Amino acid sequence: MLLSIQELEEKKISFDGVYEPGKLDFSESGVTQVTPLHAAGQAELLENTGGEVRVTGQITVTMEADCDRCLAKARFDLDAPFDLFYEPNSAVEGEVEIAIDAGQAEIGFYMGAGIELEEILQEQVLLMLPMHRLCSEACQGICPICGKNRNESSCDCSAAPGDDRWSGLKQFKVG
Ligand SMILES: [Zn+2]
Ligand SMILES: [Zn+2]
Incomplete structure (x- = not known):
């Protein structure tokens, strides 16, 4: 129109x-x-x-x-x-x-x-x-690590305590 x-x-x-x-x-x-x-x-x-x-x-x-x-x-x-x-x-x-x-x-x-x-x-x-x-x-968005929709299911990607991948970082921070 x-x-x-x-x-x-x-x-x-x-x-x-x-x-x-x-x-x-x-x-x-x-x-x-x-x-x-x-x-x-x-x-x-x-x-x-x-x-x-x-x-x-x-x-x-x-x-x-x-x-x-x-x-x-x-x-x-x-x-x-x-x-x-x-x-x-x-x-x-x-x-x-x-x-x-x-x-x-x-x-x-x-x-x-x-x-x-x-x-x-x-x-x-x-x-x-x-x-x-x-x-x-x-x-909650999409997990950048595994690509799962966090609204539908949770995943274990977030830095869990004791996760090996993060221990180096922790030591670095403390040290
Ligand atoms: Zn959304
Ligand atoms: Zn994930």
Whole structure:
């Protein structure tokens, strides 16, 4: 869905849609959409800004990604608002400095006839995901020695007291 500037010049555009998995492209992001994505909100052209568009809304979806520690599938239930500003790309051309208003969270740029809502949604979903994607905060990860998933079974690799491999180190420390 194109948030058309021409249309925005006449009125606000409201959107309220459901995107089944596969409709939005997350193929290069290493994440998978598990549930239909629900996006609702509106776009408006701000007056006396030379074409700045504000897009606000709410995204609800469940995403899946490999856990950073154990590589098992980790699920993320997202339900978060967004509030974005887009300026026409021509407005920055030739300007040496790009002023960033601290009061505005995000400023993007658009070219041509408008902004694709789908591109906004894809980008926002990725931003809403946590930096560290873990299956759970308590994830034990994978043993670096034997490669076992420590969440599923424990292994004896961790330096057990009396383990020969570590005795040399102990002596070294003490001595
Ligand atoms: Zn994990
Ligand atoms: Zn191990």
